[in-house]
Amino acid sequence: MRMSLISRFKDEKTGEQLMRTEDVKEEIKRIANAIFTDPEDESAWMYARHIINLYSPASFLNNESSCPVVPLSASLNSNRLIVVFTRSITVEKAVTFFKGIPNDASWRSVSLFSSLTSRVWECVFDGKEHIQISNDGENFHSFTTFYRKDLYDRIVSGGSVDVIDTLREHCEELLQEENGNSLAVMTMTDCLRLTSPLESHRIIMENLDRLATTLDPLRANIYKSFADYERIRHHLLIKNENGEGTKLDGILEGEGRLSLAYLELTELPHIEILSPFLTDLDVRGNKLKEGTEFGLLPLLTHLSIDENPINCLPSSICSLSQLEFLSSSSTLLTDISTVGATLLQCSSLKRFLYCQTPIVEKTNELRNITGDHIRLIPHYL
Known part of the structure; x- marks a missing residue:
């Protein structure tokens, strides 16, 4: 019930969470009271993860997010368009973000799972067309390469979020007494992955390895996948050889x-x-x-x-x-x-x-x- 209530405090147009930070911290206090009373209370941990997802710097990627779907990046080369959206959408929705694409253009879902919905779409058409892209479905502009640097930074670099930092501190405090609590380790690690993936890379990797091998081996494949993503993300955040910008910036x-x-x-x-x-x-x-x-x-x-x-x-x-x-x-x-x-x-x-x-x-x-x-x-x- 509380999860559905807190999700309602949002801007209907942007999907931004509108609940006051003070009120969210009160919710976190309730979570802290519950997990310190019963560290194995899965409902409390589930509520904690729900708040993490709502306030994640990259919450717009979550399928349950209320944020509007927008193009994350796109490239136009001769007669081929590749576009990435913040979430999976249908081709009918994808088309609305572009002007100038011929009606007989061929669209293909670039997905491992579905030919009907995808985060990535490829469009091929005959001849050179004057294609325009829109970030909001209303204002269009010409492009060869398009990307939202602000969104890429939030995906790859994360960023400090007061609410998530407070929850992480509670997890760290609990782990001083319950060092083997897998739910606390997992939640704390999620907080670090979202807010400080570069600075906390070593402890993130240690925690994921511990979860996969000792604390929660039944879900080892999930933690290994998380670890692979962290390795890639850490690599993208490394500074270029000239010290200017990161590998992600160069790409x-x-x-x-x-x-x-x-x-x-x-x-x-x-x-x-x-x-x-x-x-x-x-x-x-x-x-x-x-x-x-x-x-x-x-x-x-x-x-x-x-x-x-x-x-x-x-x-x-x-x-x-x-x-x-x-x-x-x-x-x-x-x-x-x-x-x-x-x-x-x-x-x-x-x-x-x-x-x-x-x-x-x-x-x-x-x-x-x-x-x-x-x-x-x-x-x-």
Whole structure:
């Protein structure tokens, strides 16, 4: 009941929470009283997480958010448009944010789950059109690249929120007495992830590992996914070599290449928020087994998946219509027919590097499958 009541205090147009900070802190006091009385009171912890979601710097990403859906970023290159929204929407809704797109344009959901709703949409049309984008569905302007830097900062960098900081302090106090309380560790970690992901990276990673291995192993995969996201986010927040701006800034400004090599990643959570920008992705030396997320980056021209425990080429690369170079050295590729069939579906692929893989000795057989339009590179030059 209290969760539904607190959710009603919002601006109907913007979705912004309007409940006074003092009143929210009173709610947090009630939560604190409940968890100190009974640290295993799941209803109190659930209410705490509800408040965290409401006041998160990136609350606009939550599916239950009342904030209006807006474009997060977009790129327009010749006759191809890639756009990322703050939440999944239908193509009918996506169209309303643009002017100048022909009626016969082809829209595609760039999603792992649904062809009807998606956070990322790709639009292809004939010829060069004068396309305009709107942030609110009313005011339109021309663009080649568009992004909301303020929203990206809130997603990746987080930011201090008084309400969440107060809740974190209560968790820390409880953990002095109940060090093994998984609910307290999880809630405190969520607070840190939302407000100080860079400054608190070490303790966040330690807590996620502890939750996955000791405190809550039944949900280990969830915590491992969180950890992968934190590794990527931490990498994006690192300063550039010249000390000016971060890696995220460089990508948003058109750098195009992202190296996530040797970060011990098992997946690439939320990588789709960079889909309008990435043309070159390097994920060498990780723990990727499937690589389904590659399909969420439709502008990729270069992809390096070397030194991952991959035993077959990800089918997701077949949807990458601009992929020209694929490197898969030191992987576990064995089935030559499957590899060949996948390569043939990569319509733009020009070079395939597969040094130090079991299929090197089957190069002639692979060449018979792929023909001459793909340059096979079985040995380092």
